[in-house]
Amino acid sequence: MKRVAIVGIGHGKFGVRSDASLRELTFEAVKACLDDAGVSLKEVDSMVTGIAGDEFSLALQPSAQVHDYIGFYPKPNFRVEGACATGSMALRTGWMNVASGLADLVLVVGVEKMTEVPTSVATEIMGRGGDSMWEYPFGTTFPGYYAMMANAHMAEYGTTEEQMAMVAVKNHYYGHLNPFAHMQKEVTLEKALTSFTVAHPLKLFDCSLITDGAAAVLLASEERAKTISTKPVWIAGLGLATDTMRITERESLTSIAASREAARIAYQMAGVGPADIDVATVHDCFTIAEIVAYEDLGFCEKGEGGKLIEAKETYVDGRTPVNVDGGLKSKGHPLGATGVSMAIEITKQLRGEAGQRQVKDAEIGLTHNVGGTGQVAAVHIFRRE
C-alpha cells in the first residue's frame, strides 16, 4: 500500500461569516494551505470537496462553485458527503486518490456555510440527519438525539451534568487560545451549568455551534512529500464504519458502535492502540458525545468517561489530551469542514506548531468524526517520523 502524507494545512476563521460566501470561505483555506506547503495550485493534480448540505446554500453541485472560484478547473474535483463526518470522508477519498496512483498531489477541502439560513432552518436541515422518514418527522432534532444518549449514560454509569459541563470548560479554555475558533472565550463551570436547557440534561454550553468555515489539507505521495515538506505527517490508519439509520434501532444509547468499529479498523491498520495516542480530536457535537468518545476510542473503560474529564486527563498535560483546539464545542462545527479541521490540528500538534496548546513530544495523533447520530463514523490515525 502506498504511503500518503499531509504536506500542507490551511484553516479559515470559523464563525458567523456573513462577510464571506461558500466560495470565499474556501479560497481562504486553500490559499493558506498552498502557502503552508509552498506549492502552487498549478502543481496540484486533483481535488476532493467535502460539503454536507445542499440545503444550506440551496445549490446542487456546490463543489463546482468551489473549483470555479479558486480557479482549479479543468482538473478533477467532486463532492463527498457523510453528514457531520463529511470532512473525514473527503480526507479518506483524497487518501484513496493518492494511494491508488491516480494522483500524486491532492487538495482536500471541507467547507460549510451554515448561517445562510436562519438557525431554526439549520436545526431542521440537520435534524434530517436522523431518519428523515421515521424520526425527524416526529420532531426529533440533534439536541434531542444526544439528550437521549446523555440521559442513558447518566442512568447507566452515574455520569453527571457537572462532568458534561467540565468538557465545555476544557474546550472553551482551549478554544480561547485558538485564533481560528468561533467562540474564543472561556466559560466557568457555574456559567455552563446554569445556562438554559436546550434538551434535558443538555444546556446551551453542552451544545456545539452553528458555524461557517473552511479547512484544507494537501496530500502527497511518498515521493512528492519528500520534495515538499520537511515535516510530513503520515496517514497511518483509516477506519470507517456505519450503523443503522435510526438511533432507536441501536443496541445501546451509551455508545456509538460505528465509532468503536472505525477505531478498531484504524488501530489495526496503524498497528497502534489507544495508549499510543498522544493527542486526539473527537466529535464533541455535544459534551456527552466527547465523554462517550473517550470510552468508544478506548481512552478509558466503558462508563469511566465522566471521571476522565473530572480528573483532567484530557487536558494538554493529561494522559490523553483531547480537543485541545477547542473542539466542535468552542471552535465550531461547520459540518463539511470539521473532519478536515481535526486533521489540521493533529498535523500542527505532530509538527510541534500548536503554541500554547502544544502537547509535548506528540508523535501519534487520532481524529474521530461522527456523522448524524452515529450512522457513520471515521477514525484516522496520523504519525510523524
Added chain:
Amino acid sequence: MKRVAIVGIGHGKFGVRSDASLRELTFEAVKACLDDAGVSLKEVDSMVTGIAGDEFSLALQPSAQVHDYIGFYPKPNFRVEGACATGSMALRTGWMNVASGLADLVLVVGVEKMTEVPTSVATEIMGRGGDSMWEYPFGTTFPGYYAMMANAHMAEYGTTEEQMAMVAVKNHYYGHLNPFAHMQKEVTLEKALTSFTVAHPLKLFDCSLITDGAAAVLLASEERAKTISTKPVWIAGLGLATDTMRITERESLTSIAASREAARIAYQMAGVGPADIDVATVHDCFTIAEIVAYEDLGFCEKGEGGKLIEAKETYVDGRTPVNVDGGLKSKGHPLGATGVSMAIEITKQLRGEAGQRQVKDAEIGLTHNVGGTGQVAAVHIFRRE
C-alpha cells in the same frame, strides 16, 4: 496500478416509481447485482453511494438510508456527488477504493428518487445545478441552458431540429427494447418534431425524463475478480475534468470542454482512441447534448455530429453505436443512478448479453457523463479480454 473489474451488475426498473422509496429502489438494484455476481452481501468489503440531491427527498445523509435498508452496516459507506454525473463519481471512488488496496470487493450504488417532489420543484432543484448565485436566480433552468447550446450549434454548424429529433427517434427505438427503460415506446420523427416547445429549439422529445431508479455494480481486485466472474469487464481508463461554474464564462457553447478533457485523460490511460470504441453511452440529457458528445469524444469531426446521426452511424450496426440502451432520453435520468446505469450497459455489451441491442463483437466500451451544464464530466473506458 492495480487492475479493477466489474464482476456484477444490477439494474432496477427506471420510471415513476411511486411504489418504492429511495431505500427500496436501492435494494432492487443491489439484490440484482449480488445475484448476478453470485456473491453475498457479507463478502462485500465496502460501499460507495451516488445520490445527487438532498432536496429530492429532504434527507441529510441519504446514503445512510441505503446502507441501513440493505443491511450493510457496520461496513464502510458514504455518499459522493457531482450533479448529473454523480453515478460516475461513485464508480471512480469505488475504483480508487479497490486500486488503493483498501478493499477488494466494493459495491457501487447510484440512486435517485426524483418524483418525490412535483416536476416544477424538481426542475427548480436541478436548475440550481447551474450557478445558484449568478444564473439560476435569473430564471435559467436546464432546458434553457441546453437550448442555448442548441441555438449556438445550429448557428455555427447548421445543425437542424430534424437531426436533434433523429437522436430522439434512435434512443426511443432502443429504449423500447430495454425492459428497464422509463419510456418503452418508439417515437416517429414527425411526432418528435411536432411536440410542444420547452425552450426553443428544444421540444418535449428533445428532453430527457425526470425519473426514479437505481443501479449497482460490484467492483473487484484482479485476484478476486478471477474467483467471481468468467466475464470480468476491466476499467481501463478514468477521466474526470471540470470547468467554470457559469455557462456564460465558457469559451464555447457548442462544445463541453470538460468532456473533451475527461476523454483525453481516459483515452490516454486506456491507450486507445475514439476509433477503438465499439460501443458508448453518452450524456444525452437533451438531444443536442448527444450531438455535442459525438464531437467532444472524437466520434466525428467538430460540427459533424448532426450528420453522424443523420447517417445512422450511431445505431447498433453503425460505426460507433451510441446509447443503444435508450440513453437518458428514453431510459430515463435518475441523476445519481445514470452513471452507474451507463457502466451496466457497457458491461452487458462487452459480455455479449445485450440481446436485440447487442453490438457485434464489442470489446471496448466508453461511458460519458456530464454534471450540470458541464461543470464536471467523467469519461470511463472499459474492456474485456
